[in-house]
Amino acid sequence: MSTQTTQMFGATSTAAGPTAAATATATAGRSAGGPRPASHGHRPAMRVTQLRVLRSEWTKLTSLRSTVWTMAAALGATVLLGFVLSRVTANDWPHYTAEDMRTFDATATSLSGMYLAQLAIGVLGVLVISGEYATGMIRASLGVVPRRLPVLWAKVAVFAVASFGLMVVANLIAFTLGQAQLSSRHIDVALSDPGVLRAVLGTAFFVTGIGVLGLTLGALLRNTPAAIATLFGVLLVLPQIVGALPPRLARIGDYLPSASGDALLQVVRSPSVPTPTHGLLVLLAYLVATLAAAAVLLVRRDA
Amino acid sequence: MIEARGLEKRYGDKVAVHDLSFTVRPGAVTGFLGPNGAGKSTTMRMILGLDRPTRGEVLVNGRRYRDSAAPMHEVGVMLEAKAVHTGRSAAKHLLALAQTHGISRRRVTEVIDMVGLTDVARKRAGGFSLGMGQRLGIASALLGDPATLILDEPVNGLDPEGIRWIRGLLRDLAAEGRTVFLSSHLMSEMAQTATNLVVVGRGRLIAETTVDEVIASASPAAIHVRTPQSAALRDVLAGPGVTVTSTAADTLDVTGATSVQIGEAARAAGLALYELTPRQVSLEDAFMDLTRDAVEYGTTGTYATSSSSTDNEKTFALAGIAGSETRA
Numbered sequence: 001m002s003t004q005t006t007q008m009f010g011a012t013s014t015a016a017g018p019t020a021a022a023t024a025t026a027t028a029g030r031s032a033g034g035p036r037p038a039s040h041g042h043r044p045a046m047r048v049t050q051l052r053v054l055r056s057e058w059t060k061l062t063s064l065r066s067t068v069w070t071m072a073a074a075l076g077a078t079v080l081l082g083f084v085l086s087r088v089t090a091n092d093w094p095h096y097t098a099e100d101m102r103t104f105d106a107t108a109t110s111l112s113g114m115y116l117a118q119l120a121i122g123v124l125g126v127l128v129i130s131g132e133y134a135t136g137m138i139r140a141s142l143g144v145v146p147r148r149l150p151v152l153w154a155k156v157a158v159f160a161v162a163s164f165g166l167m168v169v170a171n172l173i174a175f176t177l178g179q180a181q182l183s184s185r186h187i188d189v190a191l192s193d194p195g196v197l198r199a200v201l202g203t204a205f206f207v208t209g210i211g212v213l214g215l216t217l218g219a220l221l222r223n224t225p226a227a228i229a230t231l232f233g234v235l236l237v238l239p240q241i242v243g244a245l246p247p248r249l250a251r252i253g254d255y256l257p258s259a260s261g262d263a264l265l266q267v268v269r270s271p272s273v274p275t276p277t278h279g280l281l282v283l284l285a286y287l288v289a290t291l292a293a294a295a296v297l298l299v300r301r302d303a
Numbered sequence: 304m305i306e307a308r309g310l311e312k313r314y315g316d317k318v319a320v321h322d323l324s325f326t327v328r329p330g331a332v333t334g335f336l337g338p339n340g341a342g343k344s345t346t347m348r349m350i351l352g353l354d355r356p357t358r359g360e361v362l363v364n365g366r367r368y369r370d371s372a373a374p375m376h377e378v379g380v381m382l383e384a385k386a387v388h389t390g391r392s393a394a395k396h397l398l399a400l401a402q403t404h405g406i407s408r409r410r411v412t413e414v415i416d417m418v419g420l421t422d423v424a425r426k427r428a429g430g431f432s433l434g435m436g437q438r439l440g441i442a443s444a445l446l447g448d449p450a451t452l453i454l455d456e457p458v459n460g461l462d463p464e465g466i467r468w469i470r471g472l473l474r475d476l477a478a479e480g481r482t483v484f485l486s487s488h489l490m491s492e493m494a495q496t497a498t499n500l501v502v503v504g505r506g507r508l509i510a511e512t513t514v515d516e517v518i519a520s521a522s523p524a525a526i527h528v529r530t531p532q533s534a535a536l537r538d539v540l541a542g543p544g545v546t547v548t549s550t551a552a553d554t555l556d557v558t559g560a561t562s563v564q565i566g567e568a569a570r571a572a573g574l575a576l577y578e579l580t581p582r583q584v585s586l587e588d589a590f591m592d593l594t595r596d597a598v599e600y601g602t603t604g605t606y607a608t609s610s611s612s613t614d615n616e617k618t619f620a621l622a623g624i625a626g627s628e629t630r631a
Contacts, residue, residue, distance in 0.1 A: 046404045046447065047373040056402035063395035064388070137388040137396075139353055140443065143380050144403050146352040146369035302354040 050150050057154040061128065061162060070124035071162075074117040074207070075170045081113030082174030086181035093185045105268040106189045107199045110178020111171055114203045118210045118261065121163050122231045125214030128159050130224040142303045152219065152298055156212055156291065163211045167204035175200055195267040202264035202276055209283045210235065213257060216290035219298060234258070254278065257286050304329055304482055305350060305451065309359035312345050312506075319345045320506040323359070327484045327501065329450070332477045334497030334514075335486040336590075342506035343486040344382065347455055351380055363451060375404045375447025381440035381454045389429025393420055393439050396428055401446050414442040419468075433460030441469065451482040458492055470496050490590045494518070502590075517590050525556040528565060529578035539572045540565065553577075 061067055086109055096104070129152075132138035145151050175196075179188040189196055210231075217227040235258050242253040253259055254274040263279025274282075305327040312320040320342040327333045335343050348354040350361050352369040360367065363378055371377040387396050397411045415424045418438040423431070428439060437460050444452055452473070458466050473496060477483045487493050493500060494514050502509040530536050533555055537547050545559035557565060562579050569576050 045373070046376050046406060048403055049405070052405050053403050056399045059395060059399040059402055060388070060391070063392065063399070064390045066390060131388060131390070135388045135390075136383060136386040137391075139348075139382060140380075140386040140400060143351050143353060143382070143386075144375050144400055144447075146371070146374050302348075 048145055048147075048150065050153065053145055053150040053154040054158060057151070057158040061158055064131075066127055066131070067124060070120045070127070071166055074120040074124075074163075075166060077116035077120060078111075078113035078167070078170035079174045079177065081116060082110040082178045083181065085112055086110050086178035090181045090185050090187075093187065103268060103270060104187065105266060106179065106182050106187055107175070107196050107267040108265045109182070110175050111199065111203050111265060113174055114167075114171070114207050114261065114265065117167065117170065118207045118235065119232065121167070121207050121211040122214040122235070123228055124163070125159060125211035126218040126224060126227040126231060128155055128215050128218065130218035130222065130227050133218075133222040134224055139303055148298050148303075149295060152291075152295055156215060159215060160208050160212055163208040164204055167207045168201065171200045171204050189267070193267075198276065199265055199267050202280070203261070206261045206264045206279070206283060209260070209287055210257065212287055213290060216287070216294040219294035220290070255282055257283060304364055305361065305453075305484060307346070307350070307359070307361040310346060310349055310356050310361055311358035312342070312349060312354060313357045318506055320349070320356075323503065323506065323508050325501045325508060325511050327482055328499070329482040330477060330480050331499050332473050332483040332485065332497045333499040333501060334493035335484060335501050335503070336488070336490060336493055337486075337503035337509075338488050341488075341503045343488075343503060344455055345506075346503070347382060347453055347484075347486065350453060351378065351382070353382075373404055373447065375400070375406070376449055377447075377451060379444030379447060379449035379452045381437075381444045381457060383440070383455060385436055387428045387436065387439060389427065391428060392425050393428050393431070393442075394424040396439070397443055397446060400443055404447055406446055410446060410448075414445045417445065418442040434462055434465055437461055438465070441472075449481070452476060452484065454483075454485040456487060457485055458487065458496070490517075490587050520589060525558045525582050526560070526562050526565060527578065527580040527582050528555045528557055528576065529553055530555070530569070530574055530576050532574045535572065536569060536574050539568050539574065556582075 086106075089104075089109055093101075129138075132141055141151050142148050175191065179190075182188040191197055191200070213234075214227065214231045217230050218224070221227045221230065234256070238256055239253060239258045242250070242256060245252065259274060260279035260283040263274045263276050264283075266273055266276070269275075307323055307325050310320055310323040311318070323342070323346060335346070337343050345354060346361075349356050350363060350368060352367065363371070368374060368378060387393075391399075394411065394415065397415065398408065401407070401411050415421055418441050420435065420438055420442065423435065428436070431439065437457065441454070441457065444454065454473075457469055457473075461469060473483050473485065485496065487496075494517075498514055500510065500512050500514060500517065502512065528536065531553055533549060533553050537549070537555060540547055540555075540557060540560060545557065548556045550556055560568075562581050566576065566579055
């Protein structure tokens with residue numbers, strides 16, 4: 001052992017600078033364990049667990065500027081749009097027709113910033129995985145977790161928890177600010193009113209779901225622009241195309257992901273919008289299907 | 304210990320790796336040598352389960368890499384220096400990798416110090432030079448204190464100090480009983496870093512050998528002589544064990560005599576010498592000698608060396624590059 005250590009110092013001392021010193025210390029330290037140094041010691045055994053991969057993905061998500069920016073955009077859009085639309089509505093209220101007043105949804109008005117937030121969170125969802133393909137990081141990620149699926153599950157879980165948390169906070173702020181504007185006309189609602197809390201949480205869930213949909217598209221397409229274009233196409237273009245269909249086929253629109261958002265947002269029921277339960281189930285079906293496809297392809301394809 | 308058995312990888316019609324079997328033993332630095340496109344990276348990716356072999360299998364320490372409970376402790380990998388998210392700092396990148404295995408923050412700091420990235424650990428990896436990226440890759444490979452190291456072109460982009468550092472580091476790691484497997488397309492680089500060699504070309508195994516064997520098998524060095532009286536010098540030098548070949552009207556290549564003997568003989572005979580240059584057999588040439596048969600019968604390609612043997616850092620090229628063999 002002593003000769004080995006000497007050799008090591010001999011070898012590394014030829015290199016110059018602080019690097020050499022660091023190498024010498026580190027290698028010498030490791031050599032104490034013998035040919036296959038014992039790194040086990042008293043720490044918990046070194047091995048991969050789902051919980052550890054979750055921790056790793058949390059570090060990854062929180063250590064990128066793109067996460068901060070997209071989340072800030074989602075928060076800002078939700079709060080600002082909710083505030084502005086509520087304010088404008090309050091100002092314009094005297095000009096509303098009786099029919100408009102009857103169908104007015106105070107909750108939905110203050111939460112309608114989610115139509116912008118879904119795009120920001122959707123982009124973040126795409127980036128969570130496509131960013132790794134674009135930079136080559138994915139090979140490091142799958143290299144250290146060669147069973148691969150724990151990485152996908154951890155990405156989905158960490159991203160979903162962060163997005164949902166953010167959107168609940170954003171919605172609560174937007175709702176509070178929005179209702180304060182509407183209260184001048186006494187058309188505001190309270191969080192405790194029937195269906196209101198469901199809309200606040202449901203909308204947060206919808207935006208999170210769109211983000212996860214983006215994540216699965218990123219995993220399937222492995223390309224940032226392609227995944228974002230597909231997601232935006234599904235959210236923004238597809239409803240327009242379906243809207244142009246003859247009335248007999250218009251109900252197809254109820255099965256688009258975007259319709260889930262309308263369904264989960266509403267408190268005052270409209271006959272043209274499916275029920276919140278319907279919206280929830282449609283969104284879940286999309287998520288299960290795309291997640292399953294992403295999981296199968298992640299395991300099957302070469303990284 | 305890495306054991307590849309009949310590995311094959313096809314991408315559609317293209318065969319990247321064909322029936323490749325070799326063993327990389329612990330306690331030594333083994334070089335994986337072959338030109339660009341020979342299938343080195345593909346093979347390394349198959350070892351790590353990143354690419355699925357079309358046929359055959361590869362075992363790391365007796366089992367498939369993906370079946371390991373602690374892959375980072377089994378194999379430390381640097382496949383490409385830039386397998387890093389450009390927007391993340393070096394420290395966070397390493398921490399995220401470490402956390403998958405429950406490796407401590409202390410160990411992360413330790414490897415950062417070890418590779419000399421302490422000053423830039425908080426900076427975004429996207430701004431790193433090739434050499435710094437290489438060091439970051441090596442840091443990630445060392446994180447799990449692995450029994451086996453697999454490094455793809457680790458010297459690429461490092462400055463001379465860095466090259467010397469990594470050679471020492473790899474030797475030390477092998478001396479500790481670890482398996483060290485690194486790829487390169489430079490025989491001269493391998494000679495200074497590795498002891499064992501796995502040589503591939505066009506996705507096929509050409510030789511499993513050692514650097515010493517390659518050098519020992521080399522044909523003896525020739526002495527390059529330039530003289531206006533080459534015919535006369537030829538007669539003077541003629542004798543048992545001396546081979547003289549003429550490469551041009553006024554030049555001779557002499558083997559079997561030292562430059563001192565040639566110079567004295569020329570002086571005694573009153574012949575003028577313009578040049579008297581001992582030519583070292585380059586490692587690439589030595590390597591060609593050893594593997595020529597394997598290549599000619601093993602693959603359909605031809606060899607070509609690109610430059611004169613005085614250039615000891617030159618690359619060698621295997622099958623697929625047009626041109627005949629030019630040797631000094």
